[in-house]
Structures are given as structure tokens and as C-alpha cells.
Amino acid sequence: MQLRIALHSTAFEPLDLLRRWQEEHTPQGHSASAAEAHFIGRVRGVAADGGDLEALELEHYPGMTEQQLEQLAQACCIRHNVTSCLVLHRIGRVLPGEAIVLVAIGADRRGPAQRCCQELLEALKHDAPFWKREWRTDGSSTWLSGNTPL
Amino acid sequence: MQLRIALHSTAFEPLDLLRRWQEEHTPQGHSASAAEAHFIGRVRGVAADGGDLEALELEHYPGMTEQQLEQLAQACCIRHNVTSCLVLHRIGRVLPGEAIVLVAIGADRRGPAQRCCQELLEALKHDAPFWKREWRTDGSSTWLSGNTPL
């Protein structure tokens, strides 16, 4: 099982990194996964209070966040018996429209790929130490105390 | 709601077409979907009987297949209240490793995006007229009479 996890402190282009990930585990004609499920989450242009969002600030706990992501991904991939997993997450200042999270799972069948992708996303949203602060256009900011509803 | 459905008679590169689709519905800084779920299905190198697969042949019912895909996608997208939907499906001779289906959903929240992607994939697998014939390396072939298990 191939696991790749990374935190990005600057903007990343999900499709570019998906391509690189696909190429990595299909070297020299080695066949690509029969089933691949992806999820991309992006920053909304609207704050929780409905006002315009200037940027989202993402704080994490260096060391623990990476370790938790690794543990969550490993457990989820083993549980669903999938073959490859990519998790990318932004930290720092993220602008509206930019990708904040990417989860991609490769498996032999569609059910495990989709379920693993979905479960891992929920797991990291609830159990990987990240905190979001909304910066509004008027310069004020608020730490969020939870996730958007599923 | 933006719906794009196409049948491809030659190989397509899922990430290229995902990029084009993303660009289409984010013109001039218009913000991208907050949540995007993708599924890519590829041809396995192994036939149902465990032998080597030379190619998969995909037959469809011209006219009905497109119409069914459109109806299934429309119904699913309305049910989950998502904002954009891309469905690509191969027809003709498809080689191991090549993409056979791509479903991508853009929505404002992750739940609807993922559920719609999953449901639409099941719907098209069961209710869009496609038939697969496995061509083995010894030149023999068999029509499949169902889908791989979920």
C-alpha cells in the first residue's frame, strides 16, 4: 500500500499533483488503479457569517498533524484494502478558490476506493489537528469552532 | 446546474478533461466548486476468468445511451442539489489501463458531491445501455453479463 501525505504552505494545483501521483505508481507500464476516487475541497468566498471572506488561515500542530494524518490514512486504507492513497492539505493563508484539501484513493474496485476516500476525509476533518481562522475583508477575524455540515 | 456528458471512441486522459471541465465553469475568476468528487474507472489487465485480457469492447445503443446518461445525471444532480457534473464514457475497443469512465461532481458541500458521484456511477453502471465484451489474448471473447461487485 502506497501512502503519500504532504502539507503545503503555498497554493497547489490538485490536478497537477494527481497526475504526478498517478505517474509515480504506474512506472514502466505498470497498470494504473482500476478504480480511483478523488476529493478536492476549496475555500469558499463567503465567511461563516455570510460576509465576504478575504482569506482562510490554517494553523496546524507541526509533528502531530503529520503523524495523525499518517495514522488515519494508514488505518483507513488497511480497513478498505486499497492500494494507494494521496492526502494533501494546505496550511497557512489560503485564498478563496484555492484548494485546501485533496484526498485520492486507488483501489481494485470502486466501492473500497469511494468509501475509503469519503471516510478518510471525515477522519481528517475531525481528528487531524487543523484550525481555521476566517479573515474578513474588513480586517476582522474569527477562529472557527467546527466543520461545515456534511 | 451544468451537465456535460460525452462518449469517447478513442482513449481519453481523465485529468486533462477534468482540467478543461474545471476551467469551463470557472471563467474569469468565477470561483471553483467548494467540493469536488471524482471517480475514474479503468480497464483491468485481467479477464473475469482470471486470464490475461487483451482488450475490452464496449458496445452501446446510439441515441438511447446518451439519452439515458443525460436523464440519470440530471435526476441525480437535482436530487443532491449539486452545481456541475461531468460524465465521460468510452465506447469501442478499450485497452487495459485505459480509462473507461469518469464521473465528476462539483457542489457547495462535500456530502452531496460524494454521494452524487457514487450514486450516478451506480446508476450508469446499471441503467445506461453499455455492454462489455472481453477479448482474451488467445483471440477468444465473452460478453459479460453484469458488473463487477461494488
Add this chain to the structure above:
Amino acid sequence: MVVSVEAMQQIAQAGIKVRLFAGLREQAGWAEHHWPVDPGGEAELTPRQLWWNLQLPGAFDQRIRVAINHQFADADTPLQPGDELAFLPPISGG
């Protein structure tokens, strides 16, 4: 209702186009068949009856689905002249 002789002939010519796909097409040995409709015919013609009339292979079971004019339909739906009827073996897409 007044129906001209020409119109009657057109309807008769229209008949029903029957299409087969994939494994079913290969078993039957044909892909498309024109079934003439007798305008003065007594009983309503249904896909289930046509399956037998055309001597399609095997029993007409639940695994075979019916489409009329590109829409899934019940096997006992009365057919109209000009209809395109398709018998669909088990689907395996995606």
C-alpha cells in the same frame, strides 16, 4: 376518424423496428429486424409477444430489458407502428 389509404400504408410500412445488442444479437444472428404491423390486426402487439414471434433465443426472462423509442418500458406495453423496440441483454457499463 377518416384515415386515408396512403396513411394506412405508411403506418403499415412503418411497422416496428426491432433491435438486438451484444450477446443477444450474436445468439440471434441478427441486429435489426423490421416487423410489419397489420393495421387490421386483432390483438395488441407487445414486446413479450414479439420475442416469441421472432423466435428469439431462450426464455424471455427478467434479465432481458425492453426499450421502446430509447426509453425503458414494460414488456407488456402495447407497441405502436413506427416504434423502435430493443431487447437489451444484461447491462455492464462503467
Add this chain to the structure above:
Amino acid sequence: MVVSVEAMQQIAQAGIKVRLFAGLREQAGWAEHHWPVDPGGEAELTPRQLWWNLQLPGAFDQRIRVAINHQFADADTPLQPGDELAFLPPISGG
């Protein structure tokens, strides 16, 4: 067990590193704190007790999670000298 004076001092110096994050850090006004551990101390020190000792803001409720050495832990886990303890406000990632 023989423990040298130097070892005892090292453990005492090690103490417990306490870390706060996000909104909790801003409310408390600090990010990191060194809590000295008294090697001859009577009772075991737990995250729950430290929350009170450090006079962290508000009640220590279910919404605050505890991590010891980068792993989630129960708020009543006895702390060891050298531990890194973190109080984590509600997570909002992804």
C-alpha cells in the same frame, strides 16, 4: 533503583512542555509554557489538573482535546517529566 542527583535534576528540568493552539492560544495569551515537575511531588499530575493550575480560560470541557507527545490522550492520564502536553480547541480541518 538508584537514581543519581544529576538524573533527578534532568527530569526536573525536563518538566512538562504545555502547548496551546488557535483560539485557545489567543484567549490564554501564550503558546508554550514550561511546567516544572517536582520529583518529590505527592500526587500525579494530569492534563486536567494542569488546565486548572495554568488558569486556562473557561471550564475544561469536552470540546477541548488533549494530546500527549503528539497522540490524543485522556485528560486524566498521569503526565511524565519530559512530556509534551497540548490542549487542542475544536478541530476544523479539511
